[in-house]
Amino acid sequence: MSRLLSGVGAAHVLTGRRRGLGRAALAALLVMVTPAAAAASDLGATVSSSAPAAAPAATIGDDVIGDLTSSHGLTVSEVDRVDERLVRLTVASQELARPVRLTLLLPQGYTATTRRYPTLYLLHGTSGGADDWVQQGEAEDITAGFPMIVVMPDGGYDSNGGGWWTDWVDQDTALGVANWETFHIEQLVPWVDAHLRTRARRSQRAIAGLSQGGFGAMSYASRHPDLFVSAASFSGAPDIAKAPQARTLGAAVVGAIMTGLNGVQPHAPFGDPVLDAVNWQGHNPADLVGNLRRMDLRLWVGDGTNGPYEDTADPRYASPDPIEAIVHESTLLFAEAADAAGVPYVLDDYGPGRHRWPYWARDLAQYLPRLAEVFRQDRSVPERIDYRSIDRRYSTWGWRVRTRREPPQAFSGLVRASREGFVFLAGPAVVRTPPSYRPLTTYRLRVQGERTRARSDARGRLRVAVSGGRSVVRVQGRLPG
Structure with missing residues (x-):
């Protein structure tokens, strides 16, 4: 059952x-x-069977499905439009030792x-x-x-x-x-x-x-x-x-x-x-x-x-x-x-x-x-996110983290990260926010209880350095001028 x-x-x-x-x-x-x-x-x-022979183009009759050409690191060598819905390709990448199939x-x-x-x-x-x-x-x-x-x-x-x-x-x-x-x-x-x-x-x-x-x-x-x-x-x-x-x-x-x-x-x-x-x-x-x-x-x-x-x-x-x-x-x-x-x-x-x-x-x-x-x-992007990773550098939901720690792999992460601030676990690191702020504007911050400030870049992102352990960062508002 x-x-x-x-x-x-x-x-x-x-x-x-x-x-x-x-x-x-x-x-x-x-x-x-x-x-x-x-x-x-x-x-x-x-x-599975071996890759099919290539067709001249990704078409059947007058139907064209698109320009399935090489880009984004992929080299397309074969395209076979089998029927109205099924398309088989062979692609190569420098990230792989040999060409692979894509259906x-x-x-x-x-x-x-x-x-x-x-x-x-x-x-x-x-x-x-x-x-x-x-x-x-x-x-x-x-x-x-x-x-x-x-x-x-x-x-x-x-x-x-x-x-x-x-x-x-x-x-x-x-x-x-x-x-x-x-x-x-x-x-x-x-x-x-x-x-x-x-x-x-x-x-x-x-x-x-x-x-x-x-x-x-x-x-x-x-x-x-x-x-x-x-x-x-x-x-x-x-x-x-x-x-x-x-x-x-x-x-x-x-x-x-x-x-x-x-x-x-x-x-x-x-x-x-x-x-x-x-x-x-x-x-x-x-x-x-x-x-x-x-x-x-x-x-x-x-x-x-x-x-x-x-x-x-x-x-x-x-x-x-x-x-x-x-x-x-x-x-x-x-x-x-x-x-x-x-x-x-x-x-x-x-x-x-x-x-x-x-x-x-x-x-x-x-x-x-x-x-x-x-x-x-069509779910919206959450207002607050939690994320942990072992990678030294990672990005998610528009946030970017660059850790400054040894060994190269260890868990760190963002907790309750939003426009109002975030908690970062297992620093030290530099955290760059999504473009959530007014461009080229100085903001008041509180980092681990200490007052400081940061200026947003041309896209409205703040860059904040955090120390080891558990770092609490709060964005308290922009400064005038």
Whole structure:
């Protein structure tokens, strides 16, 4: 039976539901990600076909979808307009070692109007690729009635184990350069907004994914909450580093995929789970759950037992699915972290169900009506924001932070940041505000109880230096003259 749980306050229910994950499940996972077994596993996706041959232009008859040319760090080498809605591209980037695939689903009637549309970034799972949601997940049919652009990028090379949606700590593996987050967030998102008729603002952009892509969707959303209004995980792993169980599971799963499917050292994406623990935490949705406070959050997961899409006479389904059991544990741990932080979410812990495409297609079909409603709301930017990061330099919601500290990775963050001021945790740092003030005007400030002043720049931004620990900054008003 499906149980739809809304946080906050569901943690005690979820805890009662949890089943412990034993060594047998982890052992089964390790077997499934060896090269010999990879093709038969349900690790998140089936192997996609190779990139299609290029078409002369992105047209069918007299219909032209746009100028899908190189820009924003992406070099477009192939464009294949398959039908009215489906477009396949091959793109290259200096952030990646080789060209990768990009699949687009356009809304019905896209070429017949000048209308602009919201965008859903839809991520694949382990051993998958850009075409998986179309070939395996019925995405073209499921999205047909929804006025949105769907963007499905590769998250790994040649349908290998996947890049875990991060810039790798180890860039010297046999796979070469692997800056997946930079490619997706800093290059692909602006490229899409520049070349397709999107509504290029946060309230009109969402991200979702299955399995490893479920982790990726929640990780990107938690690290870039100013880009996405909604995030969804379908049998994902949104906690790989916060809870003790999650750390064990995360290290085992990531390590098995790296060695068994990618042929690289087990800690290539995030570093050593102990020595580089802060890097794991800084990309882990459960550790960054406070960043998701003003986002529409949806999670679906089964318990690994046979559900409505399994033939119990099939010997492949004689035992519970260890991978769905693992992501079930991870999802419930994320829900507990969200409850503890007071962050709302909706979790469909639907019980019987394995790590298979029929469930993810069903999840997507259930998600889209809610997402369409969120897009219609066109939510405004929050007046106050909270944000934490491990990065030495970061920007979010128009705020920019440059820390001055050692080591290079450590948590810092903004609390209740608004036009009236902010609290900064774990300085020293220089904080630049959004353009919220009168340009070239001097303002009175109180920093840690001491009176001072700062002059806004030509765009109306203030620059404030803060010391270590907890710094309270209040903007008290502008000075005359």
